[in-house]
Amino acid sequence: MSPRRLEAFSDGVIAVIITIMVLEMKVPHGADVTALAPLVPVFLAYVLSFVLVAIYWNNHHHMFHAVHHVSGGTLWANMHLLFWLSLVPFTTGWMDENHFAPVTVAAYGLVLLGAGVAYFILTRVLLATHGHDSAFARALGNDFKGKVSLVLYVAAIALAFWQAWLALAIYAAVALWWLVPDRRFERLLAERK
Amino acid sequence: MSPRRLEAFSDGVIAVIITIMVLEMKVPHGADVTALAPLVPVFLAYVLSFVLVAIYWNNHHHMFHAVHHVSGGTLWANMHLLFWLSLVPFTTGWMDENHFAPVTVAAYGLVLLGAGVAYFILTRVLLATHGHDSAFARALGNDFKGKVSLVLYVAAIALAFWQAWLALAIYAAVALWWLVPDRRFERLLAERK
Amino acid sequence: MSPRRLEAFSDGVIAVIITIMVLEMKVPHGADVTALAPLVPVFLAYVLSFVLVAIYWNNHHHMFHAVHHVSGGTLWANMHLLFWLSLVPFTTGWMDENHFAPVTVAAYGLVLLGAGVAYFILTRVLLATHGHDSAFARALGNDFKGKVSLVLYVAAIALAFWQAWLALAIYAAVALWWLVPDRRFERLLAERK
Amino acid sequence: MSPRRLEAFSDGVIAVIITIMVLEMKVPHGADVTALAPLVPVFLAYVLSFVLVAIYWNNHHHMFHAVHHVSGGTLWANMHLLFWLSLVPFTTGWMDENHFAPVTVAAYGLVLLGAGVAYFILTRVLLATHGHDSAFARALGNDFKGKVSLVLYVAAIALAFWQAWLALAIYAAVALWWLVPDRRFERLLAERK
Numbered sequence: 063m064s065p066r067r068l069e070a071f072s073d074g075v076i077a078v079i080i081t082i083m084v085l086e087m088k089v090p091h092g093a094d095v096t097a098l099a100p101l102v103p104v105f106l107a108y109v110l111s112f113v114l115v116a117i118y119w120n121n122h123h124h125m126f127h128a129v130h131h132v133s134g135g136t137l138w139a140n141m142h143l144l145f146w147l148s149l150v151p152f153t154t155g156w157m158d159e160n161h162f163a164p165v166t167v168a169a170y171g172l173v174l175l176g177a178g179v180a181y182f183i184l185t186r187v188l189l190a191t192h193g194h195d196s197a198f199a200r201a202l203g204n205d206f207k208g209k210v211s212l213v214l215y216v217a218a219i220a221l222a223f224w225q226a227w228l229a230l231a232i233y234a235a236v237a238l239w240w241l242v243p244d245r246r247f248e249r250l251l252a253e254r255k
Numbered sequence: 256m257s258p259r260r261l262e263a264f265s266d267g268v269i270a271v272i273i274t275i276m277v278l279e280m281k282v283p284h285g286a287d288v289t290a291l292a293p294l295v296p297v298f299l300a301y302v303l304s305f306v307l308v309a310i311y312w313n314n315h316h317h318m319f320h321a322v323h324h325v326s327g328g329t330l331w332a333n334m335h336l337l338f339w340l341s342l343v344p345f346t347t348g349w350m351d352e353n354h355f356a357p358v359t360v361a362a363y364g365l366v367l368l369g370a371g372v373a374y375f376i377l378t379r380v381l382l383a384t385h386g387h388d389s390a391f392a393r394a395l396g397n398d399f400k401g402k403v404s405l406v407l408y409v410a411a412i413a414l415a416f417w418q419a420w421l422a423l424a425i426y427a428a429v430a431l432w433w434l435v436p437d438r439r440f441e442r443l444l445a446e447r448k
Numbered sequence: 449m450s451p452r453r454l455e456a457f458s459d460g461v462i463a464v465i466i467t468i469m470v471l472e473m474k475v476p477h478g479a480d481v482t483a484l485a486p487l488v489p490v491f492l493a494y495v496l497s498f499v500l501v502a503i504y505w506n507n508h509h510h511m512f513h514a515v516h517h518v519s520g521g522t523l524w525a526n527m528h529l530l531f532w533l534s535l536v537p538f539t540t541g542w543m544d545e546n547h548f549a550p551v552t553v554a555a556y557g558l559v560l561l562g563a564g565v566a567y568f569i570l571t572r573v574l575l576a577t578h579g580h581d582s583a584f585a586r587a588l589g590n591d592f593k594g595k596v597s598l599v600l601y602v603a604a605i606a607l608a609f610w611q612a613w614l615a616l617a618i619y620a621a622v623a624l625w626w627l628v629p630d631r632r633f634e635r636l637l638a639e640r641k
Numbered sequence: 642m643s644p645r646r647l648e649a650f651s652d653g654v655i656a657v658i659i660t661i662m663v664l665e666m667k668v669p670h671g672a673d674v675t676a677l678a679p680l681v682p683v684f685l686a687y688v689l690s691f692v693l694v695a696i697y698w699n700n701h702h703h704m705f706h707a708v709h710h711v712s713g714g715t716l717w718a719n720m721h722l723l724f725w726l727s728l729v730p731f732t733t734g735w736m737d738e739n740h741f742a743p744v745t746v747a748a749y750g751l752v753l754l755g756a757g758v759a760y761f762i763l764t765r766v767l768l769a770t771h772g773h774d775s776a777f778a779r780a781l782g783n784d785f786k787g788k789v790s791l792v793l794y795v796a797a798i799a800l801a802f803w804q805a806w807l808a809l810a811i812y813a814a815v816a817l818w819w820l821v822p823d824r825r826f827e828r829l830l831a832e833r834k
Contacts, residue, residue, distance in 0.1 A: 063441070067266065069646055069649075070649060071266045073650045077653030081658055082657070090735065092739075093740075094742075094744050098748075119650060123647070137313050148273070156283065163286030165287050169291075248712070260512075261509070263455075264459045267460050270653075271464055272467055326634070330506050341498070344470060351475075456652045460653050464656055472668075524820070527695045534691070546670070550672075551674055551676075
């Protein structure tokens, strides 16, 4: 089966996720600039979540250029990823509501870790259906960045209980590290030409 | 008419349904782990609804690989399915709000039954437009699993008034049974190669 | 320019409209069947709005099978249609909130009239870009049903101030009349084969 | 990489943005025409935001007809545009809530300016990947209208603190100016035939 509809459905789900997060930013009732002050951390959390979800879409987009067929297992591995991403608006809102209290920052990291693990599983399922000597496998490589990100999320979750802002700094650092879309699959496409 | 736009529209509607359900999980005001305790059943209901809607998308995705043309009747049979699925966030929220009271659990089952019947009607309409000796008809087979699911939902709705948790267990069991996407249409595609 | 992206964008907007309407049905706090009683008219209004928006999607879907190219004017005529459809959740909610008071029923009809006029304008713009002797023009014909619907909506809006339920009956009757998707474009496709 | 999925994802995000804005129009509790009176400015703000977001979609649609491949940089330039557009419902709601107080009108303009700058950056990134003597570059031309719009937004933001309605008039004037979709890319397509 071709991955076309899996891509279209994922696009739809991620488009809704990334857009409904903005609804967490409640319109302030004051009409001057100071009314926006309490929204500053909420806004920064929105930017962080927007960038993190955007990174998943970008990498998904890049990776599926090397995917030729999907199995029933691929559909569920992809749904599993979308499930974790669908929780991002909730954990973002919980952090906002409680001024980045340690537990809420750890919960935010837990959802990021879940999405990261789900993405890792998705790459393994695709690897199994395409074969270890496929172009997909060569483009994926040893997936160093993906594995280190998971370790960093685990560290951040633990650190959140000590210094919540340190955990947030790690989430932001991982996001910055991934800002460059996944070149491995771009290189693969370049080779084919 | 090709089923391309019917697929795209269904993808969009199901993507919105599966994502707005997360809005039913109201952000708790407490900032410690105990604040999440009342959310546990709400979260489990979300997981169940997410999986059930995901199953419909997966089966829809698989089935339409064997669909070559759609008629006006197909469009309405599909809309009828989307209508019942669109009620899933409502019945999920009603269960959450009332701690899985019998009536709400039965209503949840009624919507699942409605979606199941709508899916059954959709297969009959597609059967009529493709013919009983088509590849579609052969792949669909006697649709044993679809028919048994409807019977199980009827039983669960009745049981909900006696033991609500038993009904929920049946919904979850049906979901687990369907976790494996509809192999019939995968087999059809494999044969064609 | 090909109509592919116009179709995809319209699918997305209509998918969101048809799904967010369900959010107007507020989850009741009671846990027995009587708690649902006040929701019955709200549910019927949801069914009516769902069917009316679904009719627009179906006819849009059918009509665009005969559309080969879109101009800048087509994009705006289509956006104008989507604008009126985007108001359906609002007028549905207003009727719900005020127990189908005359003004709210008339406002509901006004939005339907707006959407009907916008659809009519869209057919004229497509007629102008395809030519009066095109297959599109032949399939569209004299558009009797479209024109009569507009007259019926005008009548219903006036009647709403006298007997609101009569106006609602007319809206429902128009919906039933359109339940059969637009055969004209199906016939055109059949001829081509 | 082909721009197909970037287009599909952008369609999804913009479809959600344009539709959730209508949720800012809270259903009034009164049941007569006077209950709608306080909604009139809110409705006009909705129309303005709908038209402005629609313009971005139209221009995006036109421009991408001349785009043949996208790079990692294009994805982020496009995400950056979607980010600013995702803030339009928030600033629209803030203006509504505070009766178009100066700061809120300036904030609305700031988001429009952000979207305008993001669109400008997107054209530069596409220019860099397609080359300055490409069909894309010729169709884009000197982008006079895009640059003047940015200057007008800056002027409107400053004027908002003096006369908020003047700023709103400028936003509306820019919208009217852009109502005609971007002919440059239509001309390019006509030449190719």
